[in-house]
Amino acid sequence: MIIAVDGPTASGKGTIAKALAAHFGLPHLDTGLLYRAVGRQLQLAGGNPDDPHAALAACDFPEALLEDDVLRSEEVGGYASRVSVHPGVRRALFERQRTFALQEGGAVLDGRDIGTVIAPEAQVKLFVTASTAERARRRWLEMQSRGIAVDLAVIEADIAARDERDTTRADAPLMAAPGAVVLDTTTLGRGEAIAAAITAVRRQAGLE
Numbered sequence: 747m748i749i750a751v752d753g754p755t756a757s758g759k760g761t762i763a764k765a766l767a768a769h770f771g772l773p774h775l776d777t778g779l780l781y782r783a784v785g786r787q788l789q790l791a792g793g794n795p796d797d798p799h800a801a802l803a804a805c806d807f808p809e810a811l812l813e814d815d816v817l818r819s820e821e822v823g824g825y826a827s828r829v830s831v832h833p834g835v836r837r838a839l840f841e842r843q844r845t846f847a848l849q850e851g852g853a854v855l856d857g858r859d860i861g862t863v864i865a866p867e868a869q870v871k872l873f874v875t876a877s878t879a880e881r882a883r884r885r886w887l888e889m890q891s892r893g894i895a896v897d898l899a900v901i902e903a904d905i906a907a908r909d910e911r912d913t914t915r916a917d918a919p920l921m922a923a924p925g926a927v928v929l930d931t932t933t934l935g936r937g938e939a940i941a942a943a944i945t946a947v948r949r950q951a952g953l954e
């Protein structure tokens with residue numbers, strides 16, 4: 747069974763995808779990490795993320811970079827969002843994601859275009875979302891817990907800018923795939939969101 751989990755930043759899709767993978771015993775790929783690795787590689791090279799050639803060259807990142815905690819930073823997230831606009835970058839990362847999705851036994855992938863581009867044949871498609879204010883609040887709390895002092899309004903503006911880029915890009919824009927179940931986590935706690943996702947998967951997969 748392929749489970750595609752798409753949605754905007756800080757919607758809870760990563761947490762949900764991880765929990766679904768554990769629950770259904772499937773391997774999980776956070777595809778945002780691949781774009782973050784490209785962004786980081788480009789940052790290290792001192793390149794311009796808006797230059798398609800520089801961004802494509804950064805797709806050749808070392809595997810070890812995927813383990814680097816710096817990928818989780820807001821700054822690298824911004825780079826990732828900018829490099830992910832280029833069709834060449836999306837093509838370069840396509841095969842790796844597709845192979846992961848098609849492995850025997852199935853997989854869970856989370857990202858922006860899993861249900862639309864990477865695995866349109868996925869039996870289960872979820873689109874996880876939440877209000878911009880709530881997503882900003884979550885990101886802010888997460889940063890507070892890591893000891894990073896930052897203004898909530900700055901985070902909210904950054905999230906809005908990232909949403910704008912992700913939803914308006916010409917190639918593989920962020921959107922709910924046809925047939926996807928939309929899961930709004932704005933008023934849900936972590937456990938509630940996971941439980942709702944498990945129920946949605948079981949229904950879509952015909953397990954109940």
Ligand code: C5P
Pocket residue numbers: 755756777778779781782823826827828830856857858859860908912
């Ligand atoms: O999900 P995450 O915030 O880690 O993703 C970082 C950036 O990578 C996103 O803002 C988005 O622009 C890009 N991305 C993408 N397609 C994916 C996953 C992430 O374009 N499947």
